[in-house]
Amino acid sequence: MSETNAYNPKKNIEIAINNVSVVFKDNKGNDVKALDNVDFDIHKGEFISLLGPSGCGKTTLLRTIADLLEPTSGNVRVSGMTPKEIRLMQKFGIVFQSPVLFEWRTVKKNIELPLEIMGYSKKDSSDRADEMLEIVGLTKFANHYPQQLSGGMQQRVGIARAFGIRPEILLMDEPFSALDEFTKEKLHLDLLRIWEKTNKTIVFVTHNIQEAVFLSNRICVLSPPPGRLSAVVDVDLPYPRTTDMRDTPHFGELVSKVRNSFEGGSL
Amino acid sequence: MMKAINKIRSSKALVMIVWVLGILVIWEIFAFVVVATKRTPENVLPHIWQIIGSFFDPKPVANGMSCTQIVLVNAGQTLSRAGQGFLIGTIVGFLLAILMKLSRIVEKIAAPYLMLIQLIPILGMAPIILAMTHDIGSSRIIIAAILTFYPVATNTLAGLNSVEKAKYELLYSYAAKKTTIYFKMLIPSCIPYFFTGLKIAAPMAITASILVDTLQGDGGLGCMLSQSLKHAMSIYVFWDIVVFSAVIGVLSCSLMGWIENLISPLKRVERKAKKKEAS
Ligand SMILES: Nc1ncnc2c1ncn2[C@@H]1O[C@H](COP(=O)(O)OP(=O)(O)O)[C@@H](O)[C@H]1O
Ligand SMILES: [Mg+2]
Numbered sequence: 001m002s003e004t005n006a007y008n009p010k011k012n013i014e015i016a017i018n019n020v021s022v023v024f025k026d027n028k029g030n031d032v033k034a035l036d037n038v039d040f041d042i043h044k045g046e047f048i049s050l051l052g053p054s055g056c057g058k059t060t061l062l063r064t065i066a067d068l069l070e071p072t073s074g075n076v077r078v079s080g081m082t083p084k085e086i087r088l089m090q091k092f093g094i095v096f097q098s099p100v101l102f103e104w105r106t107v108k109k110n111i112e113l114p115l116e117i118m119g120y121s122k123k124d125s126s127d128r129a130d131e132m133l134e135i136v137g138l139t140k141f142a143n144h145y146p147q148q149l150s151g152g153m154q155q156r157v158g159i160a161r162a163f164g165i166r167p168e169i170l171l172m173d174e175p176f177s178a179l180d181e182f183t184k185e186k187l188h189l190d191l192l193r194i195w196e197k198t199n200k201t202i203v204f205v206t207h208n209i210q211e212a213v214f215l216s217n218r219i220c221v222l223s224p225p226p227g228r229l230s231a232v233v234d235v236d237l238p239y240p241r242t243t244d245m246r247d248t249p250h251f252g253e254l255v256s257k258v259r260n261s262f263e264g265g266s267l
Numbered sequence: 268m269m270k271a272i273n274k275i276r277s278s279k280a281l282v283m284i285v286w287v288l289g290i291l292v293i294w295e296i297f298a299f300v301v302v303a304t305k306r307t308p309e310n311v312l313p314h315i316w317q318i319i320g321s322f323f324d325p326k327p328v329a330n331g332m333s334c335t336q337i338v339l340v341n342a343g344q345t346l347s348r349a350g351q352g353f354l355i356g357t358i359v360g361f362l363l364a365i366l367m368k369l370s371r372i373v374e375k376i377a378a379p380y381l382m383l384i385q386l387i388p389i390l391g392m393a394p395i396i397l398a399m400t401h402d403i404g405s406s407r408i409i410i411a412a413i414l415t416f417y418p419v420a421t422n423t424l425a426g427l428n429s430v431e432k433a434k435y436e437l438l439y440s441y442a443a444k445k446t447t448i449y450f451k452m453l454i455p456s457c458i459p460y461f462f463t464g465l466k467i468a469a470p471m472a473i474t475a476s477i478l479v480d481t482l483q484g485d486g487g488l489g490c491m492l493s494q495s496l497k498h499a500m501s502i503y504v505f506w507d508i509v510v511f512s513a514v515i516g517v518l519s520c521s522l523m524g525w526i527e528n529l530i531s532p533l534k535r536v537e538r539k540a541k542k543k544e545a546s
Contacts, residue, residue, distance in 0.1 A: 068436055087442055094440045100433045104455045104533045113451065114441045145536050165441075 014169065014201050015042035015065060019074035022060050022227075033226035034060040037074070040220060040232055042203060047195060049204045049212035049219045051258065057227025058205040059173055065203060066092055066171050078169065086169070090118055093167030097174045099158040101146040108133060108142040111161045118165060132160035135194055152183035156190070163194055170195075173205045185243060188214055192241055213254045214241060221261045231261035291315060311502055318510060321503035328501040337491055337504055338511050341480075345487040346515065348404055349476035352411025353469060359412070360419030361461065367420075368427040368453065384417050393479050403487070407479045411472035418471070419464040426460025427453050462527040469523055470516035477512060488512065 022035040034057045042048050050058045063069035064076050067083035078086040086092060093114075101110050108129045115125035133139045136156040146154055155175060162170055176184045192215065195202055206212050212219045216235050223230040235254055237245055245251055294315060301312040313321075321334045328334055367374040389410060397406045430453060438448055480489025488508050495505035528534045 066440060068439070087440060090442050092440050094437060096433050096437075098433065100431075100437050102434070102452070102455070104458070104531065117438070117441045117443050117447055117451070145533055148536065148540070 012044040013041045014044040014079060015203070016077040017041070017061070017065070017074075018077065020061070020064055020071040020076060021073045022057070022064065022069065023072045035064075035071070035227040038222075038227065038229045039074075040229060042201060045199050045201055046217040047192075047202045047204065047215055049206055049216040050222060051206055051209065051212040051219050052222035052227070052262075053224060054207055056222045056224040058207075058222055060227065061222070062171050062173055062203060062205050065169075066094060090165065091168040093162035093165055093170045095155075095158050095162045095170070095172040095175045097177060099146070099151075099154040101154060101157055103146055106143050106145055107138060107149070107157050110146065110157055111164050114161060114165045128164050129160075132164045135163070135197075136160045136190060150183075152179050152187065155179060156187065159187075159191065159194070163198065166198065166200070168200060170200055170202045172202065174207065175204075176211070177207070184211070189241075189243065191215065192239065196239060209255050209258050210246065213237075213251060213258060214246060219258055221258060223262055231258075233258050233261055313503065313506060318503065318506045321501075321507055322510075324503075328504060329499075334501065334503050334507045337500075338488070338507050341486055341488045341491050341508075342511065342515075344404075345407065345476045345480055345489065346473065348407035349411045349472045352408040352476065353415045353472040355408065356412035356415025356468065356472070357419050357465065360416040360464065361423055363416075363420045364423035364427060364457070365449075365454075367424055381417065381421065384413065389413050390475065390478055393475075394482060397479070397482055403479065403483045403485050406482075407476045407487075410475045410479050414471045414475045415468040418467040419461065422460045422464030422467070423457050426457025429460070430456045458531060459527075462523055465523040466520045469519035473512065473516055473519060477508075 017038055017040055020035055020038045021033070024032045024034055026032050038057075038061060050061055052058055060069065064071050065078070065083060067087040076083050078091075102113065105113065108126075111129040111132050112125040115128055120128070130139070130142070133142055136159060138153060138156060138160065141149060141153065146157065149157070155178075159175065162172075176187055179187065188211070204212075204215060213235055214237075219233045219235060220229060221231040221233060222228065233254075237251065237254070294312075298312050298314045302314075323335075325333050329337060332340065363373075363377060367377055392413075393406060393410050396409050397403065400406050400409070434452055434456075435448070438452060443451070477487070477489040477492065480487030480491075481493045482489075484490055484494075488511075491500070491504055492508050494500055495502055495508070528538065
């Protein structure tokens, strides 16, 4: 696994972010620049993090990839196509900060929802949901309702739902930021395990440096204000990653390197 | 923890008991006062036990029928019309809410009418509708339908509008079609709101139907109510109808809750969780 996921500049470009700027209007009608000429590429199969303090434009950038937002200038291309084309081909999976589960559906039915929409047969979506439940360790809770689960379990359902459709590209917006440290560390390992199995591209938004270093091949560091790409840092820790790597000197060096790459030096 | 929850639950029951007892005591105080003043040929405010007793009294009070017989015979007419009106109002209200959600234009056109319905005392329109239809039965249905329609439409619409943006974005990311968005997200989300509307509307439809009865002498609970008040028959008919309608009103509301539990498994789960907590 470590070879296939290690950063390799000759790899296929999957997502090209070409000079993307996004300008919002605030409620007084003034321009607010959320992204300023962001330009970089995301490679096929890599785990890339968009890292930066809150308000620096991470969500905005993710939304331009997901076709939830048009850039004011510049463009995004995914496998040479527009995000809209890719979305209509149902190749995106999204995980939000909150789990966004449908309260009236059981855990299993929530995982089946996108499969139903994509026209899978009842049996196929049921089988796929069972498989995903197994992977995220929620088989016992298949017939529970979301409100009967803890926050961490709910987030796992959201991840199972996103991976269940086997998306080419998985977009995750601070999926673990509302969780406690113990749950978070466990979900980090779960997420990496699933990713190593499926080898899909993951774009992971976070404001947590350790989280970004632990999970990613590469980290895009965004700096405020306005949202500029200040560095792209390679993380040369091998996969599969283990919790004790967090305590190694190299991990600490990487964390410092990322921290120092923020515009204006240390935060 | 368990103990604390049980305490709150039992104190809730306690509040309820105190509340009911309070009403009964106040009632009885007034009943005794009225008995003491005795200006009318018959006691207009009987004691509670007298009202309960009158339900079981086989003595005919009018047309050879006992109190209970009069209530039940007339209830059939009134309640079946209330039920039909309720059903029509529910269907129209629900469909209108969906249409308002589907189309900005429909919403813009319908919104002022919804406001208007809220402002006009609908029961004041009852004589006009009766004059137009010349039929007390249809008038009952129409008034019950109008009164049902408003809470159902507004609550359902509120439910449709309550869906969080992230859910839309999730379905958007799957390139879901509009029908999918409605059937898999919007309609399931508005069901609890829809039932809130039904719970408000059901007793209103019954009350409306009874009040429409009073416009004509052709029978129905309201008709008997006004005759009894005018001393054309025993005052116990009036009180029995009041008690009966109150009970039916509460039952109609709980019937809606029961149907909701039946069709929504989520409700069953929530109830089970509550029970578990209590035990
Ligand atoms: N819809 C919007 N309208 C106006 N301003 C917005 C909107 N969305 C984001 N912004 C602004 O753009 C900037 C970047 O926001 P965001 O991408 O959400 O940051 P992050 O996800 O890094 O916390 C912030 O200053 C925010 O206030
Ligand atoms: Mg954000």
